[in-house]
Amino acid sequence: MSRTLNPNELSDALASVAGRIRRSLAVVHNGRRGAGAGVVWRSDGLIVTNNHVIAHGKPRVTLDDGREYPARILAQDTEIDLALLHIEAKDLPAAPIADSRGLRVGQMVMAIGHPWGQRACLTTGIVSGLSQVETRGQRGSAPVIRSDVRLAPGNSGGPLINASGGVVGINTMIVGGDISLAIPSQLVEGFVQQALGELSGAPA
Amino acid sequence: MSNDTNILAALSDAMADAAEKAGAATLLVSARRRMPASGVAISPNLVLTAEHVVERDDDIRILLPNGSELGASLVGRDPGSDLALLRLERAAAVAAQAASRPARVGQIVLALGRPDSGGIQASLGVISAMGGPVRTGRGGLLEQYIRTDAIPYPGFSGGPLVDAEGRVVGINTSGLSRGASLTIQAELAWKVAETLKQHGRIRRGFLGVRSQPVEVSVTQQAALGREQASGLLLVGVERGSPADSGGLLVGDILVAINSQPVSDPDELLALLTGEVVGKPTPVQVLRGGQPATITVTIGERA
Numbered sequence: 001m002s003r004t005l006n007p008n009e010l011s012d013a014l015a016s017v018a019g020r021i022r023r024s025l026a027v028v029h030n031g032r033r034g035a036g037a038g039v040v041w042r043s044d045g046l047i048v049t050n051n052h053v054i055a056h057g058k059p060r061v062t063l064d065d066g067r068e069y070p071a072r073i074l075a076q077d078t079e080i081d082l083a084l085l086h087i088e089a090k091d092l093p094a095a096p097i098a099d100s101r102g103l104r105v106g107q108m109v110m111a112i113g114h115p116w117g118q119r120a121c122l123t124t125g126i127v128s129g130l131s132q133v134e135t136r137g138q139r140g141s142a143p144v145i146r147s148d149v150r151l152a153p154g155n156s157g158g159p160l161i162n163a164s165g166g167v168v169g170i171n172t173m174i175v176g177g178d179i180s181l182a183i184p185s186q187l188v189e190g191f192v193q194q195a196l197g198e199l200s201g202a203p204a
Numbered sequence: 205m206s207n208d209t210n211i212l213a214a215l216s217d218a219m220a221d222a223a224e225k226a227g228a229a230t231l232l233v234s235a236r237r238r239m240p241a242s243g244v245a246i247s248p249n250l251v252l253t254a255e256h257v258v259e260r261d262d263d264i265r266i267l268l269p270n271g272s273e274l275g276a277s278l279v280g281r282d283p284g285s286d287l288a289l290l291r292l293e294r295a296a297a298v299a300a301q302a303a304s305r306p307a308r309v310g311q312i313v314l315a316l317g318r319p320d321s322g323g324i325q326a327s328l329g330v331i332s333a334m335g336g337p338v339r340t341g342r343g344g345l346l347e348q349y350i351r352t353d354a355i356p357y358p359g360f361s362g363g364p365l366v367d368a369e370g371r372v373v374g375i376n377t378s379g380l381s382r383g384a385s386l387t388i389q390a391e392l393a394w395k396v397a398e399t400l401k402q403h404g405r406i407r408r409g410f411l412g413v414r415s416q417p418v419e420v421s422v423t424q425q426a427a428l429g430r431e432q433a434s435g436l437l438l439v440g441v442e443r444g445s446p447a448d449s450g451g452l453l454v455g456d457i458l459v460a461i462n463s464q465p466v467s468d469p470d471e472l473l474a475l476l477t478g479e480v481v482g483k484p485t486p487v488q489v490l491r492g493g494q495p496a497t498i499t500v501t502i503g504e505r506a
Binding site for chain 1: 210211212213215216217219220221222223224227314320322323324325326327328354355357358
């Protein structure tokens with residue numbers, strides 16, 4: 001297989017993917033010290049983040065354009081460490097969600113978040129493994145995406161995206177210093193839909 | 205998908221293809237008490253792995269990518285290069301393909317491993333450096349090795365480092381340099397495997413001397429008829445050794461073996477290969493300032 005490859009084209013493609021996902025990236029403050037990341041999951045104000053990011057205090061959300069909102073916690077799932085927040089905003093740039101079930105080991109992924117407070121920091125790597133981990137809760141186990149992207153505190157709740165810029169997971173945990181674990185988008189979408197289903201009909 | 209990401213998606217899919225192709229030849233090797241390690245099939249029934257992960261000679265279990273488990277026996281080990289060759293109880297593996305070109309610094313590579321039954325694992329990096337020669341202990345000398353920044357996850361020892369097309373560039377191991385990971389080049393690894401297959405071990409030559417590098421004076425170089433700034437002063441000759449039997453003496457300055465100049469202990473080690481074992485070999489020394497050639501039948505290192 002031989003074809004010409006323009007390295008600048010590759011760099012431009014990366015920069016363009018990074019630029020687009022950044023608009024759907026939020027900072028989630030937990031009301032006390034520290035902050036994590038979040039993803040605009042729906043344009044009508046739904047934000048997904050890790051539960052451990054909002055475990056203490058009242059969350060606030062800052063969007064990429066600088067607007068800041070108090071957030072209401074709609075649902076929490078400690079077993080898979082997810083939380084669904086709502087902010088009073090409309091027409092937000094929702095992130096494109098990709099189907100994590102099509103992932104393959106070796107595929108390129110990028111993480112974006114706020115490691116050590118550095119806003120919208122991009123790191124790249126590949127899918128290192130697709131495995132099942134034991135969880136404490138009703139499920140007993142859950143699928144996770146292992147990747148070799150570099151994560152640090154502040155990446156939690158931020159998106160793991162594929163080469164087309166679609167969200168394939170939520171970066172959740174670092175194991176052993178260099179194994180990054182993300183909750184697959186398929187599981188996140190299920191959590192969001194279940195939360196919305198339970199909420200529908202209930203008074204706002 | 206917009207146009208500008210096509211190239212990224214193509215790269216992404218190419219890397220996944222590489223992981224899948226080489227992953228089919230990457231096996232789980234269970235031959236130690238702690239977590240299993242990895243191995244690379246080089247033929248349907250032969251598997252290369254890291255020597256240090258083969259803690260036992262019997263009851264070696266292999267897990268194939270399709271989930272089936274089978275036994276394997278030890279063909280041989282080479283602690284010097286930290287490689288071991290295993291034979292599967294039946295020919296059931298998919299053989300890996302070795303890269304045809306030598307590795308280059310900057311090349312994109314994937315490190316692969318199969319340390320558990322949860323599927324193939326991979327990490328991405330580049331070839332960071334080519335190093336060597338380095339002594340690896342127990343008489344081993346690696347002429348060249350590869351360093352990569354791909355993360356060596358636990359259980360990756362014995363697994364392959366592959367190029368962007370899934371061809372094996374080398375075998376990863378953390379057993380050679382105090383736990384830091386390095387990669388044995390595929391060419392050497394395949395060669396070691398071939399020797400282990402034929403002889404069950406890697407033969408290394410044995411001379412039986414202790415030596416230290418010393419300067420060779422200008423006058424002595426003139427007597428040798430070549431430029432050679434240093435040689436090896438023999439400070440000990442083991443009684444009954446090939447060196448002793450051949451007539452080498454303490455005080456001789458060893459300057460060449462088989463007409464190859466020797467100026468430091470690593471060069472001596474590199475020349476004492478399996479090929480010279482048992483062969484009468486010309487050893488050139490400076491004795492009393494004058495060149496002399498003494499024939500020594502090289503022995504085999506135990």
